[in-house]
Amino acid sequence: MAQDVFTPGIVPGRLEPGEYDSHFSDLHPRLDDHAALVAADRCYFCHDAPCITACPTDIDIPLFIRQIATGTPDAAAKTILSQNIMGGMCARVCPTEQLCEEACVREKAEGKPVLIGQLQRYATDHLQEQGIHPFVRAASTGRKIAVVGAGPAGLSCAHRLAMHGHDVVVFDARPRPGGLNEYGIASYKTVEGFAAAEVDWLLQIGGIEIRTGVALGREETLAGLRDQYDAVFLGMGLGGVNALRVEGEDKDGILDAVDFIADLRQAGDVATLPVGRDVVVIGGGMTAIDAAVQSKLLGALNVTLVYRRGRDRMNASVYEQDLAASRGVRIVTSAMPVGVTGNGAVREIEFSYVDADMKPTGETLRLAADQVLKAIGQTLEGEGLPALDGGKIAVDAVGRTSVDGVWAGGDCASGGDDLTVTAVAEGRDAAMDIHASLTAG
């Protein structure tokens, strides 16, 4: 074999072919029937259940678990999908340890919540693998709505609008729909092309046309869309990335983690993906964790994740941090990058340790690095957008923006966590408000 984990530089094929398969297989394989029944049996069918309150899409969790327990997983799937049309993806990617499962009363009782996420996947997979789409489209209203962005927010909005009989055109700048489901989420959370399969399944509702390769600000303008359509929903996520603002940032081998991940998600064969021997990831969120874990899985020898604040301030959950540690990622906190050295390509990166007020303590850290992945936050891109609030499009509780007839939701809109499930909820709620305002009077 030509390369292995010790080969310096950024090279592909560091592992044996079989190792890639095991590294990138399903993080939590689906529960089998027996395990699902045992897990479902633990649910107490709580009154006004705290798990429902903790779910951004308000899925009726006790009801769907009872439907699994009584042998009707397809009915369970309908309960889930009627609130969250991407219940299948959310079952795979939701940080349940911070949402429903954290709130589960059995977490309080025994420190072991009901496996809500895995049960959700059991039910939605059961229905979707039969190709059943359980919703029907209402009679056509003749109204046309433009949705910008085919990510979770845009698709959730489009589905709900289509269900109410509206015609929807979804524009996306990228070649494939799905947003970060397709280009961002860690590959071991959504294996076997699930993201694309889910989009196909969702589109079975009818009345939704997807136009990929069409961008707002390039082929289309907001004014133009407002002219041609009865309403516009903006769900374009966060296309830009923050810069490190460190000398040497432009050296070879330094790239944005989101691009690294997008390449990984779109790679037909991960063995062809080049990865460094000594990888340093900068950031403390989900993107940083995913980039670190996946570079390790690709065969990097040393992967260090460096975050400028304390552990408690990391956006990535303890569960995600533990996942990274268990894959061999070293996590360094309270350290800020101050310089990059290397001749053309990066060779080493220097950090200064900082205190709680971000003041240098005088201690420094130098890490060998042939690849540096920046994951220090994404930003909203675009001009002529509705009024902003904190760098995102300002919206009210139902997604209305400062511009009449324009709604927004998901990562590009103010409020809410930047999560798949939040994007789905906001897209759905905006759709309901668009529907209400188009049919009012």
Place this chain on the structure above:
Amino acid sequence: MADLKSDFVGIKSPNPFWLASAPPTDKEYNVRRAFDAGWGGVVWKTLGLDPHVVNVNGPRYGAVYGADRRLLGLNNIELITDRPLQTNLDEIKVVKRDYPDRAMVVSLMVPCEEEPWKYILPLVEDTGADGVELNFGCPHGMSERGMGSAVGQVPEYIEMVTRWVKANTRMPVIVKLTPNITDIRQPAGAAMRGGADAVSLINTINSITSVDLDLFAPEPTIDGKGAHGGYCGPAVKPIALNMVAEIARSPDLQGLPVSGIGGITTWRDAAEFMALGAGNVQVCTAAMTYGFKIVQEMISGLSDYMDSKGMTSVDEIVGRAVPNVTDWNQLNLNYVAKATINQDLCISCGRCFAACEDTSHQAIAMSDDRTFTVIDDECVACNLCVNVCPVEDCITMEQMAPGTTDPRTGKVVEPEYANWTTHPNNPAAKAAE
């Protein structure tokens, strides 16, 4: 989604799920919540004459638990309504007015004389209720006063009271039966002769759930003493199912509609009662355990089931299993099966081995590496291993094809049906034709 509309003896409801006469249907507040949650109908908590009864002021319930404190059986010493008659009647009237599409049946228990019935029935009719249910079932407290199961245990009384009621009302009359008897067909037949439109069963079963071993008193304990109560919940379902089936397959009781009650907790339980002949079902303990919302699972579950079977009306389920309920002596003795263990599902706990080796037929082998296999030479197909195995469908019963040889008996499996009545070991056997 299948249409669950139900018509039980002319009483219509959007689904066949009613709440049984008990605390869930005790007052307006509860019943409104129940209807809002989706229940198809209610049988209002049993009314009596004023002065109304009083309940104990200590614990009324005792419980039997399964693993993880799952409530399997509940026992109670509650009486009929402990509120004035007029209060109940007023509430029934406004609830029925506000929920005209739901079934409103009023349960009644008055002394065993015609006058009180003549007095109370017009009052109930005036509420706009859809029917009455005669509570001949309550096994505690009321029976000491000559009502409830004291009537329900004497077929002649049932017939007499039913006749009075039919003579004094235009409403459909459902007679609720007590299971605290030896042959459920006797009280059911009496109700039928008295002109009942239907019977409902079961009411609760005489029981003591547990004994406090410090106080040496039955639970629930009130000031150091306890009384037997009425048992209900999942634990009583098998008893209720059998009684419903006994009525459904009795030639004398053909055409007598049955409202099935007893331990119904899921859509599947409900469908089983209906398959054995119940035209609709009533639920008490499951609602008391989990709240009214469980009806949503019952609705979605029954409707999905009907869709999967291509059924468009709940009546297509009713009685469908009755022809297959038979007597032991009609079972096919030439049907031979063997247990089979699916090694992919087996978790090697050894429960099947313990059960079969210690208490049955020594028909399961255990290897040094804890592989468990059935020894066909010994297996009598008793099903015990299936019942004790913790994994669903891990052990299954496979029928032996006719023409093959059963290694246990050395006999060829015969293709023909043959039962005990013609078996050579039966001293009373008639020679096969």
